[in-house]
Amino acid sequence: MHLPWKPLNAMLVIAAGLCAFAQDAVADSVPTGLPPSPTFNITKFSQPMPRFDVLPRNAVSTLVPAPTAQSNQTQQPVDPALGGGSGPIEGRPPGPIWAHQEFTRFPPQIAVEVSQEGAKVNNTYNPGVPPSLNSNINPALPFHPRFHPGLPDQGPLAMWTFNGTLPPKLVIGRYAEPILFREHNNLPADKNQNGGFGLHSISTHEHNGHHGAENDGFTGAYFFPNQFYDYHWPIVLAGWRSINTGATDPKAATPNDTGGKTNVAGDWHETMSTHWFHDHMFSFTSQNVYKGMAGMFNIYSALDRGNEAINDGVNLRLPSGTSKSFANLDYDVNIMLADKAWDAAGQLAFNIFDFDGFLGDRMTVNLVDNPFFEVEARKYRFRILNAAVSRFFKLALSDGSPMIQIANDGNLLPHPVPLTELDELGIAERYDVVIDFSRYAVGSKVWWVNLTQQTNGKRPDKDLSLSEALQGSGNDPVVGKFLEFRIVRTPAVADQSQVPDPMIPNPDLSAVPIARTRTFEFGSGGSQTTLPAAPGSQSDITAFVGPWGIKTDDQGPMLDADYGRITAAPGYGTREVWTLKNGGGGWDHPIHIHFEEGQILNRDGDPNAVPAWEKGRKDVYRLRPGGSVTITMQFRDFGGMFMEHCHNTVHEDNAMLMRWEIDNNGAPFLRPLPTPIATPQGVTFVPPDDILPTAF
Ligand SMILES: [Cu+2]
Numbered sequence: 001m002h003l004p005w006k007p008l009n010a011m012l013v014i015a016a017g018l019c020a021f022a023q024d025a026v027a028d029s030v031p032t033g034l035p036p037s038p039t040f041n042i043t044k045f046s047q048p049m050p051r052f053d054v055l056p057r058n059a060v061s062t063l064v065p066a067p068t069a070q071s072n073q074t075q076q077p078v079d080p081a082l083g084g085g086s087g088p089i090e091g092r093p094p095g096p097i098w099a100h101q102e103f104t105r106f107p108p109q110i111a112v113e114v115s116q117e118g119a120k121v122n123n124t125y126n127p128g129v130p131p132s133l134n135s136n137i138n139p140a141l142p143f144h145p146r147f148h149p150g151l152p153d154q155g156p157l158a159m160w161t162f163n164g165t166l167p168p169k170l171v172i173g174r175y176a177e178p179i180l181f182r183e184h185n186n187l188p189a190d191k192n193q194n195g196g197f198g199l200h201s202i203s204t205h206e207h208n209g210h211h212g213a214e215n216d217g218f219t220g221a222y223f224f225p226n227q228f229y230d231y232h233w234p235i236v237l238a239g240w241r242s243i244n245t246g247a248t249d250p251k252a253a254t255p256n257d258t259g260g261k262t263n264v265a266g267d268w269h270e271t272m273s274t275h276w277f278h279d280h281m282f283s284f285t286s287q288n289v290y291k292g293m294a295g296m297f298n299i300y301s302a303l304d305r306g307n308e309a310i311n312d313g314v315n316l317r318l319p320s321g322t323s324k325s326f327a328n329l330d331y332d333v334n335i336m337l338a339d340k341a342w343d344a345a346g347q348l349a350f351n352i353f354d355f356d357g358f359l360g361d362r363m364t365v366n367l368v369d370n371p372f373f374e375v376e377a378r379k380y381r382f383r384i385l386n387a388a389v390s391r392f393f394k395l396a397l398s399d400g401s402p403m404i405q406i407a408n409d410g411n412l413l414p415h416p417v418p419l420t421e422l423d424e425l426g427i428a429e430r431y432d433v434v435i436d437f438s439r440y441a442v443g444s445k446v447w448w449v450n451l452t453q454q455t456n457g458k459r460p461d462k463d464l465s466l467s468e469a470l471q472g473s474g475n476d477p478v479v480g481k482f483l484e485f486r487i488v489r490t491p492a493v494a495d496q497s498q499v500p501d502p503m504i505p506n507p508d509l510s511a512v513p514i515a516r517t518r519t520f521e522f523g524s525g526g527s528q529t530t531l532p533a534a535p536g537s538q539s540d541i542t543a544f545v546g547p548w549g550i551k552t553d554d555q556g557p558m559l560d561a562d563y564g565r566i567t568a569a570p571g572y573g574t575r576e577v578w579t580l581k582n583g584g585g586g587w588d589h590p591i592h593i594h595f596e597e598g599q600i601l602n603r604d605g606d607p608n609a610v611p612a613w614e615k616g617r618k619d620v621y622r623l624r625p626g627g628s629v630t631i632t633m634q635f636r637d638f639g640g641m642f643m644e645h646c647h648n649t650v651h652e653d654n655a656m657l658m659r660w661e662i663d664n665n666g667a668p669f670l671r672p673l674p675t676p677i678a679t680p681q682g683v684t685f686v687p688p689d690d691i692l693p694t695a696f
Helices: 010-016 284-289 464-470 538-542 649-653
Strands: 074-075 086-088 110-118 161-162 168-174 180-186 204-207 230-234 252-254 262-265 273-281 294-300 332-340 364-365 372-376 380-384 395-397 403-408 413-421 430-436 446-449 481-487 514-526 546-553 555-559 565-568 575-582 590-593 600-605 621-624 628-634 640-646 657-662 675-679 684-686
Touching: 110 168, 161 413, 168 180, 180 204, 204 230, 273 284, 273 430, 284 649, 294 332, 294 380, 364 481, 446 464, 464 481, 464 538, 514 555, 538 675, 546 657, 590 628, 621 628, 640 649
Parallel strands: 110 180, 168 294, 332 380, 372 481, 514 575, 565 657
Antiparallel strands: 074 086, 110 161, 180 230, 204 273, 252 262, 273 294, 332 364, 380 430, 395 446, 403 413, 403 430, 446 481, 514 546, 546 555, 575 628, 590 621, 590 640, 600 628, 640 657, 675 684
């Protein structure tokens, strides 16, 4: 409360009278804790599902000012609502520690420039496909920021998105083509202008980019209205410093523009495909992501190039299309699942009082309510993202027929897995599946059904059978059919796609010695050891108090988040084994570890308990009630500070998050790294306020 930009916890927000919902009006309505979202008489499957809005890929020369390795500290006046005075135009922390690592080696080749702002009409929608492949949506018509044509437009304070518009945004990238992602913060300078929830300071995480920490959206490296932040995404294969350094392995390659490919350094077993990016503001991630700060990022490679016709012995030829050398979206569809709620005026609503988690009572796909999607009678790939705050989804087709899971999180699996019901999809997890619609008659319909009933933010109640879910659940309106596939025609061009086996085997770490083992227990009853602190001091800014916490290596209390605390510091280049334990209480926690992809060695100590769809690389590990997951990772290529946290974002915000960093025992990363303290007038650095005994 001492600084106008200090993150406020919900209790302080109540005290300040900022909340849109009087607490006594929250009459325990299931599942939202809010009055039920009024239907406005809209019906399911009465509007088309929009494909994502593809962000322009511009020349780097279009960026003014030009991007720089170190943060651009050119001064500008600061709005009085942010304390006045002057401050830097770029919110990235200054100096060499937060300079883009390997900026000269991997100079940006593509600029993607976005603005975080309030909802407005989209007049430049680019779905990347013709209307025939987008349920006949005419992209030339204004696209309104609304969940359904029968609902009002979202106001600029209710919804904050990339470029302020819908549909959600898609970035197209490929290996060896570094992207400079410049994000402008055009949110209101007055933090109270938030429609009842959300915070105007932001930090965008490219989940799970293998980039330097300065580009990871560190929770404490946030920036303010009227500033920008340059994120440098080099898009390199992990291991590029030590494996295949001569770029001679033909499977480690990137698609060129003419149907061929160019070799790149690194381990092809680390090739990634389906990412997303989202806000990571300290203690406000749940509210900001719910408000719309989320997009997806498809990464293309010679293995997964997004062209199903090129037969070069490397290309896996997954469903996509044929017209472009790479990144055909015709039959490769991004899907963002999120439950939402709205108030009596139809404006997005959020319950900031429930620290167990927040659930909506309306299902959205690509941020519209229960839509339909027209498909051809052929194979499609769907990249399914769970972008909910606290909800798990379990998907089946309404006729009980199979899907083929080909990827988990960002990574193609070693082998495709046919499934009639997918596993529960935890928050932030991604499952890529292939559905073959050629088995259906033209004119027929089939639906995606959510089988998971959830009425509490802690965890799912239960998974229903398909027949039960098709009846719906009186307790949970998000159970049941949520997307209608309409099989509208046979394809004009024969389906040339394949689902090959094998796809991408795991990297072989067996020759890398295990340097350390660590244990992290996730549970309730968190406490904060660095508070109370003097007003305006480091811990007062970096630490938070909430019911959730993490206990490390069985030492001390279950600790609340403090991004000034170093919890773990694996040595650069080393391999470690981490066990993630559920602290009990029947909760489930989807745990996200930034930067490095992990392999699950066992569940609950049993290597045979790892299901086939979890046998690839992962970045989110669902613990399941009472369970544990043991994983292995290698820490390499870049340095800096990263995070590990629950991706039930309400748990993350209150305060189940910790900082780890890669220890190089000296330059260029320093030991330990100083903590950035963000203010609109500039970022300063302070030493860590706490280092756990087993960190280094
Ligand atoms: Cu959790």
